[in-house]
Amino acid sequence: EDQVTQSPEALRLQEGESSSLNCSYTVSGLRGLFWYRQDPGKGPEFLFTLYSAGEEKEKERLKATLTKKESFLHITAPKPEDSATYLCAAAFNQAGTALIFGKGTTLSVSS
């Protein structure tokens, strides 16, 4: 069964304390790996798409990387405003026409 697993479920960081979120996937035929940010009471906000192993994308304090089995979202020197739930999703050949989502990592950054 195609699966997307995110870890950890929750992460607490101090402001400035860098860390990484993990998204592992078990399927063949990956067509794209997506990262979204979701704030409480809001819809998921698109961050990045990665298409092939070795690809990296950056936006402000966030950097997403992709290997053949997993993706990482690296957060460098986080600020309290980075607190949110980060969702990972994968597009597969077999997934119909939509995405398979992980359950998310809730990040809390305290000052």
Added chain:
Amino acid sequence: DAGITQSPRHKVTETGTPVTLRCHQTENHRYMYWYRQDPGHGLRLIHYSYGVKDTDKGEVSDGYSVSRSKTEDFLLTLESATSSQTSVYFCAISESKGSSGNTIYFGEGSWLTVV
């Protein structure tokens, strides 16, 4: 903003009543989706549309129907609401097929409570 408007944003309804959620887009994207989000399950696809009057089922379609009479509008109907359908519903859009790696953009959500 992705140009997606969902209505209503919040609704409380009684068990057994019909409910319709509306999604309106201004991007002229071909694909539209309805997801539900529940604790412990993440986002799950209910139905999607790949054109006017062209729709198909997703992972959790039982108890739901959809219609798309115009490119910009996608309706989700709960024919007879049950408590298990209490959830947050998100409409999403993409220019081309999501499973081919095209970006899917989400609306702000509709909170539905069935009592």
